Amino acid sequence: MSRFDEDLASLVSGTVEMTGLVAQSISRASFALLHGDLELAEAVIAEDDRVDAWQWTLDDQIISMMTRHGALVGDLRKLVAGLRITADLERMGDLARHLAQVTRLKYPEPVVPDAVRRHVESMGDVAERIAFKTGDVLARNDSRLAREVDRIDDEMDRLHRELFTVMLSPRWDEAVSTAIDVTLIGRFYERFADHAVNVANQVVYQITGEDPDRVGGPGLPPV
Amino acid sequence: MSRFDEDLASLVSGTVEMTGLVAQSISRASFALLHGDLELAEAVIAEDDRVDAWQWTLDDQIISMMTRHGALVGDLRKLVAGLRITADLERMGDLARHLAQVTRLKYPEPVVPDAVRRHVESMGDVAERIAFKTGDVLARNDSRLAREVDRIDDEMDRLHRELFTVMLSPRWDEAVSTAIDVTLIGRFYERFADHAVNVANQVVYQITGEDPDRVGGPGLPPV
Numbered sequence: 001m002s003r004f005d006e007d008l009a010s011l012v013s014g015t016v017e018m019t020g021l022v023a024q025s026i027s028r029a030s031f032a033l034l035h036g037d038l039e040l041a042e043a044v045i046a047e048d049d050r051v052d053a054w055q056w057t058l059d060d061q062i063i064s065m066m067t068r069h070g071a072l073v074g075d076l077r078k079l080v081a082g083l084r085i086t087a088d089l090e091r092m093g094d095l096a097r098h099l100a101q102v103t104r105l106k107y108p109e110p111v112v113p114d115a116v117r118r119h120v121e122s123m124g125d126v127a128e129r130i131a132f133k134t135g136d137v138l139a140r141n142d143s144r145l146a147r148e149v150d151r152i153d154d155e156m157d158r159l160h161r162e163l164f165t166v167m168l169s170p171r172w173d174e175a176v177s178t179a180i181d182v183t184l185i186g187r188f189y190e191r192f193a194d195h196a197v198n199v200a201n202q203v204v205y206q207i208t209g210e211d212p213d214r215v216g217g218p219g220l221p222p223v
Numbered sequence: 224m225s226r227f228d229e230d231l232a233s234l235v236s237g238t239v240e241m242t243g244l245v246a247q248s249i250s251r252a253s254f255a256l257l258h259g260d261l262e263l264a265e266a267v268i269a270e271d272d273r274v275d276a277w278q279w280t281l282d283d284q285i286i287s288m289m290t291r292h293g294a295l296v297g298d299l300r301k302l303v304a305g306l307r308i309t310a311d312l313e314r315m316g317d318l319a320r321h322l323a324q325v326t327r328l329k330y331p332e333p334v335v336p337d338a339v340r341r342h343v344e345s346m347g348d349v350a351e352r353i354a355f356k357t358g359d360v361l362a363r364n365d366s367r368l369a370r371e372v373d374r375i376d377d378e379m380d381r382l383h384r385e386l387f388t389v390m391l392s393p394r395w396d397e398a399v400s401t402a403i404d405v406t407l408i409g410r411f412y413e414r415f416a417d418h419a420v421n422v423a424n425q426v427v428y429q430i431t432g433e434d435p436d437r438v439g440g441p442g443l444p445p446v
Binding site: 056059063066067072073076077080083084087164167168172177179180183184187 | 387
């Protein structure tokens with residue numbers, strides 16, 4: 001194993017640990033949201049500093065690897081993907097924090113009305129699953145597994161649409177503030193899953209040099 | 224001027240042009256939103272492919288610069304900041320597209336009710352101003368100018384809070400679907416401005432090596 005591969009392995013285990021932290025945050029944030037647990041919400045908000053610190057540390061490690069090793073294009077591609085992965089994980093941590101902040105803001109009022117409780121609960125489960133799956137993709141560096149992240153994201157999108165369907169049904173009879181909260185909560189979960197897809201796409205890019213996001217794009221450079 | 228500085232100048236003018244495109248998109252998206260202009264909304268949605276293509280081209284240019292030039296840490300710092308800047312600009316383009324997509328989805332119904340029309344109009348103006356200011360920061364590489372981006376973002380945050388105040392006032396008497404739309408529109412504008420702040424912070428990082436985002440953080444690495 002070359003020095004670069006050793007450093008890369010340490011980097012990967014760092015991103016896997018960061019993903020574990022994010023998975024824990026979204027799981028706790030969802031519990032706090034559904035049960036009005038202020039203490040747990042505060043813990044999620046405080047823990048987000050640790051997620052941020054992980055990004056700084058890993059990014060510094062990546063930049064230092066860029067200087068230490070020769071500038072081989074394949075290595076650089078992996079390192080650049082690494083920078084994007086830490087940015088997405090950091091953002092997933094922010095979204096868990098946003099959920100906890102909604103919980104805190106409304107405390108002791110419950111945030112999630114009964115009409116969408118089941119949907120929000122499912123979105124929380126799916127978010128946790130996609131975070132753990134993303135950790136697997138990183139740990140096993142497996143592009144086939146990355147497609148499973150896409151499938152979990154499809155579930156999230158379906159739940160997100162259902163959430164709106166419930167809110168727009170004639171039976172919905174909640175305060176405007178509840179409609180605002182549920183709209184934002186839905187958006188936070190949906191973005192959380194989108195960032196997980198980005199991470200998985202970056203793993204594919206590291207392996208194949210192809211970014212799945214680019215497929216279907218115009219393909220024509222603007223300059 | 225060294226070869227690196229020449230390449231960097233071309234990169235900077237690329238990001239400035241990309242910012243101009245994003246500024247145009249948000250300006251058009253705001254007009255389309257307020258006037259129910261479907262044709263303009265479609266144009267914004269189509270143009271987002273060009274924003275994406277800019278990111279791919281500039282990122283390729285950055286990665287190729289990383290390989291061509293020696294791996295000096297100061298140069299790498301600038302290039303890494305460049306990757307983050309293109310990612311934020313790309314996301315700003317997405318948010319302009321989201322606004323256009325709301326317009327398209329509701330057409331021919333108007334999206335913005337009279338009660339918040341003035342607020343949404345102001346958020347559109349502020350978004351356009353912050354995009355142009357961000358272009359200035361990039362073009363002039365000026366960290367003092369970067370602080371003005373922060374001040375414009377404060378205006379956006381104030382407008383965002385006011386939007387909620389109007390929606391939560393007893394006089395608000397709109398359909399749930401309108402509350403959902405206005406909540407999302409407010410969020411899109413607010414995020415647009417946040418990404419502009421990120422770009423400005425990256426310019427500061429390129430100049431000083433200090434990321435303003437890190438200030439006030441825990442400062443302790445997690446490993």
